[in-house]
Amino acid sequence: xxxxxxxxxxxxxxxxxxxxxxxxxxxxxxxxxxxxxxxxxxxxxxxxxxxxxxxxxxxxxxxxxxxxxxxxxxxxxxxxxxxxxxxxxxxxxxxxxxxxxxxxxxxxxxxxxxxxxxxxxxxxxxxxxxxxxxxxxxxxxxxxxxxxxxxxxxxxxxxxxxxxxxxxxxxxxxxxxxxxxxxxxxxxxxxxxxxxxxxxxxxxxxxxxxxxxxxxxxxxxxxxxxxxxxxxxxxxxxxxxxxxxxxxxxxxxxxxxxxxxxxxxxxxxxxxxxxxxxxxxxxxxxxxxxxxxxxxxxxxxxxxxxxxxxxxxxxxxxxxxxxxxxxxxxxxxxxxxxxxxxxxxxxxxxxxxxxxxxxxxxxxxxxxxxxxxxxxxxxxxxxxxxxxxxxxxxxxxxxxxxxxxxxxxxxxxxxxxxxxxxxx
Amino acid sequence: xxxxxxxxxxxxxxxxxxxxxxxxxxxxxxxxxxxxxxxxxxxxxxxxxxxxxxxxxxxxxxxxxxxxxxxxxxxxxxxxxxxxxxxxxxxxxxxxxxxxxxxxxxxxxxxxxxxxxxxxxxxxxxxxxxxxxxxxxxxxxxxxxxxxxxxxxxxxxxxxxxxxxxxxxxxxxxxxxxxxxxxxxxxxxxxxxxxxxxxxxxxxxxxxxxxxxxxxxxxxxxx
Numbered sequence: 332x333x334x335x336x337x338x339x340x341x342x343x344x345x346x347x348x349x350x351x352x353x354x355x356x357x358x359x360x361x362x363x364x365x366x367x368x369x370x371x372x373x374x375x376x377x378x379x380x381x382x383x384x385x386x387x388x389x390x391x392x393x394x395x396x397x398x399x400x401x402x403x404x405x406x407x408x409x410x411x412x413x414x415x416x417x418x419x420x421x422x423x424x425x426x427x428x429x430x431x432x433x434x435x436x437x438x439x440x441x442x443x444x445x446x447x448x449x450x451x452x453x454x455x456x457x458x459x460x461x462x463x464x465x466x467x468x469x470x471x472x473x474x475x476x477x478x479x480x481x482x483x484x485x486x487x488x489x490x491x492x493x494x495x496x497x498x499x500x501x502x503x504x505x506x507x508x509x510x511x512x513x514x515x516x517x518x519x520x521x522x523x524x525x526x527x528x529x530x531x532x533x534x535x536x537x538x539x540x541x542x543x544x545x546x547x548x549x550x551x552x553x554x555x556x557x558x559x560x561x562x563x564x565x566x567x568x569x570x571x572x573x574x575x576x577x578x579x580x581x582x583x584x585x586x587x588x589x590x591x592x593x594x595x596x597x598x599x600x601x602x603x604x605x606x607x608x609x610x611x612x613x614x615x616x617x618x619x620x621x622x623x624x625x626x627x628x629x630x631x632x633x634x635x636x637x638x639x640x641x642x643x644x645x646x647x648x649x650x651x652x653x654x655x656x657x658x659x660x661x662x663x664x665x666x667x668x669x670x671x672x673x674x675x676x677x678x679x680x681x682x683x684x685x686x687x688x689x690x691x692x693x694x695x696x697x698x699x700x701x702x703x704x705x706x707x708x709x710x711x712x713x714x715x716x717x718x719x720x721x722x723x724x725x726x727x728x729x730x731x732x733x734x735x736x737x738x739x740x741x742x743x744x745x746x747x748x749x750x751x752x753x754x755x
Numbered sequence: 756x757x758x759x760x761x762x763x764x765x766x767x768x769x770x771x772x773x774x775x776x777x778x779x780x781x782x783x784x785x786x787x788x789x790x791x792x793x794x795x796x797x798x799x800x801x802x803x804x805x806x807x808x809x810x811x812x813x814x815x816x817x818x819x820x821x822x823x824x825x826x827x828x829x830x831x832x833x834x835x836x837x838x839x840x841x842x843x844x845x846x847x848x849x850x851x852x853x854x855x856x857x858x859x860x861x862x863x864x865x866x867x868x869x870x871x872x873x874x875x876x877x878x879x880x881x882x883x884x885x886x887x888x889x890x891x892x893x894x895x896x897x898x899x900x901x902x903x904x905x906x907x908x909x910x911x912x913x914x915x916x917x918x919x920x921x922x923x924x925x926x927x928x929x930x931x932x933x934x935x936x937x938x939x940x941x942x943x944x945x946x947x948x949x950x951x952x953x954x955x956x957x958x959x960x961x962x963x964x965x966x967x968x969x970x971x972x973x974x975x976x977x978x
Contacts, residue, residue: 559835560764563857567770570860573923573973574777580971587973591927597857604837613838635908636934639946659839 337491344487345480356472360465367459368436372419375438378403378454379417383442386450393450402456408441408449416440421458434458497521501529508537511544511610548611555604562600566593595721602723606710609660609730620661622652622691626684629666637673642680650688654738654755660731667724668693668751675699675749683748694750701744756871757781759800761791761817762833763810767856771804774860775867778919788812796824801871805850807834807841815841818848829874831866833858859928861915868918884917884977885964898961908933909954912947916967916977925974951975 382403386392395405418439423432436458441451500519508516516537518530569590573583608614630637630644637644654661672682672695680696706712708729711722732740732753743750758780762768765786772782783800785791788811795803795817807814814832821828830850834841837855845853851870854863869891872880881888887898894910896903905913911933915924930943933950955967968978 556835559837559856560767563835564764564766564770566857567767567774567860570925571770571773573925574774583971583973587925587927590925594927594931601837608838613840635906635950636943636946639949 336495337488341484341487344483348479348483349476352472352476356468360468364459364461364464368419371436371456371458372438375419375436375454375456376417378456379438379440379452382452382454386442387445390444393444398453398455403452403454405450405452408451422455424455426457434460494523497523497526498529501526501533505533511541548607552604552607552611555600555607558600559597562593562597566590566597569593599721599723602721602727605663606723606727606730609727609734612734614657614660614734616657617655618658620654620656620658622654622661622665623648623686625662626665626669626686626691629662629669630684633669633673637682640673640676640680641678642673642676642682644682644684646684646686648686650686652686652688652691652755654735656735656738660734664728664731664753665691665693667728671695671724671751672749689755691753692750693752694748696747697749702742702749704742707742756801757783757799758867759791759794759798759803760784761786761795761804761809761814762806763787763808764806771863774863778864780867786810788817791817792820795821795828796826800828801874802867803828803830804867805830805832807832807836807845815844815848818845818850822849829870831870833863859925859931861919861924861928862932865915865918865932882914882917884920887917887958887963887965889914889917898958898963901961903957903961905954905957908950909957912950913954916975920965920977923970923974923976928974 382392382405386405393405395401395403398404420437420439422435422437424435425431426433434457435455437453437455439451439453441449443449497519504517504519516533518534519526521527521530569586572578573586573590578586627646630646669682669684672693675697676682676695677698682696683692683694685692685694708725710726712725713722728751729740732738737755739754741752741754743752756779758775760768760771760775760782762771762784763786768784768786772784775782783794783798785794788809791805791809792812805814805817809817814834818830821830827849832842832845832850832853833856834845834853835856842853851873852866854866868882872891880892881890883889887896888900889896891914896905896910896913912929915929915932926944926947929947929951934943934946951967958966965977967975970976
């Protein structure tokens with residue numbers, strides 16, 4: 332699954348900040364505690380010196396056997412000549428104020444009075460509640476973490492949305508771009524350098540592709556074109572040979588067959604030429620076409636062959652279908668569809684033409700099942716029953732309709748009828 | 756009948772010339788724009804066959820010059836380009852008809868004859884063969900002066916036959932002329948067969964002095 336570039340960095344930022352803050356929190360905690368104990372211990376050492384001094388001048392203090400308000404006690408040392416050494420420890424001692432055991436810092440040391448009697452001295456003082464401190468630190472750090480991450484996300488979202496706006500617009504425009512229409516890609520005005528470069532690169536890429544495509548089209552047209560003359564010469568020479576009375580039947584049939592194949596090539600060539608001309612926008616003039624009269628003319632033109640094939644044709648007019656398009660292309664379009672309906676029909680078959688204001692439907696009966704609408708408009712696609720067609724008739728139809736985006740062509744197979752529907 | 760063929764493909768000139776000479780036309784040729792212009796402006800022809808692409812200029816320019824000089828000639832454009840614009844431009848510049856290459860000779864002949872007929876003021880409009888006449892203007896066929904009712908395609912087919920009696924008319928040519936593109940389909944040839952059959956029946960019923968004969972499997976001829 333892909334995620335937006337806006338969220339892409341956020342993931343890493345969140346993780347990195349978490350790690351950085353955790354390390355920072357550990358260091359901070361360690362330094363803070365170190366400093367706190369250092370201060371407390373210094374205080375305790377200072378107190379020790381003052382207590383010992385006080386004991387020297389006032390021996391009654393030696394009787395301080397219990398921790399009282401002075402927070403120290405002096406007990407006679409059991410061992411003699413204990414080394415004068417300070418021992419710090421952390422102990423839990425009941426504190427009436429809190430009603431529970433609280434951490435205390437305790438300094439244990441020993442000293443000798445002036446007469447050399449050893450005493451041990453314990454001084455205590457209340458110290459930080461490390462667990463509370465840790466919890467407070469954790470809570471405040473969590474809040475800080477959430478606030479930081481949220482603000483980064485928000486800033487990221489808004490700033491990046493704004494910064495990437497030209498990019499999304501470029502994406503949108505690219506989506507709108509249709510091959511063959513150079514003007515359909517609109518570059519986005521931006522002052523972000525990268526997007527400017529992107530714009531320029533897309534434009535030059537499109538220009539290159541379109542140019543290659545145009546060259547291809549022109550090449551196709553020229554190639555088809557150049558074939559016409561040699562074909563004309565060959566066909567006419569064969570015709571001259573055919574008019575020779577002295578030819579045997581066998582020779583004549585062979586020559587006629589050769590000519591027939593050449594005529595097929597001529598038709599193929601003409602269809603290719605027509606396709607490339609449609610694609611090259613050589614049918615630009617537009618006029619109002621009356622689909623009704625055009626279709627009736629075409630049907631009338633093909634009346635004899637429809638009769639000959641034993642087909643019945645049923646024209647159902649519910650409205651007048653008028654459209655603004657090239658008149659030549661319109662007649663090629665409808666003529667191809669009607670011819671197909673005749674060609675791929677069955678014995679005693681039917682052709683139905685339904686004309687309404689917004690739709691023309693041409694349906695025909697057939698022996699073959701539904702056609703695959705994914706392929707039938709492809710160039711050189713041939714159905715099963717078809718060995719004579721060049722496979723270009725329907726591609727010409729779809730090329731023509733591609734030029735007029737307000738017309739849609741649909742193939743339907745309903746009730747054993749092949750139907751081509753052209754809708755406005 | 757004098758025809759000027761303006762064309763730069765030698766092989767095509769040879770074929771067209773051979774065919775039209777057999778049809779008893781006098782053929783002159785011009786292979787470049789300048790040569791063509793000189794002949795067109797100097798002499799009168801019954802019909803001029805004009806290619807669009809010529810060394811030294813285009814057929815359309817030639818038509819333009821003719822128009823400027825105010826000289827009226829009957830012109831049939833022969834073009835490999837088969838483009839709608841050329842056709843429209845050519846007809847607007849005063850050409851009489853437009854035929855795309857490649858073409859069938861019988862089609863070429865039909866077009867030439869039709870142009871020559873139209874060019875003649877008050878001339879004989881009907882085509883006669885033995886006891887039959889065909890009038891292309893009102894599409895009327897008479898045998899022994901009796902009208903024979905033919906359907907549209909039968910008329911078209913008969914027209915091609917009567918233009919070149921005793922000559923072979925191929926099935927593919929008939930199919931293409933009466934059916935247009937995609938003429939090489941097998942069922943269209945069957946269609947032609949049935950149309951010719953009907954035509955023969957009607958000619959026989961009208962007691963025509965001639966008949967349509969099948970020439971092997973290739974085509975037919977009017978005898």
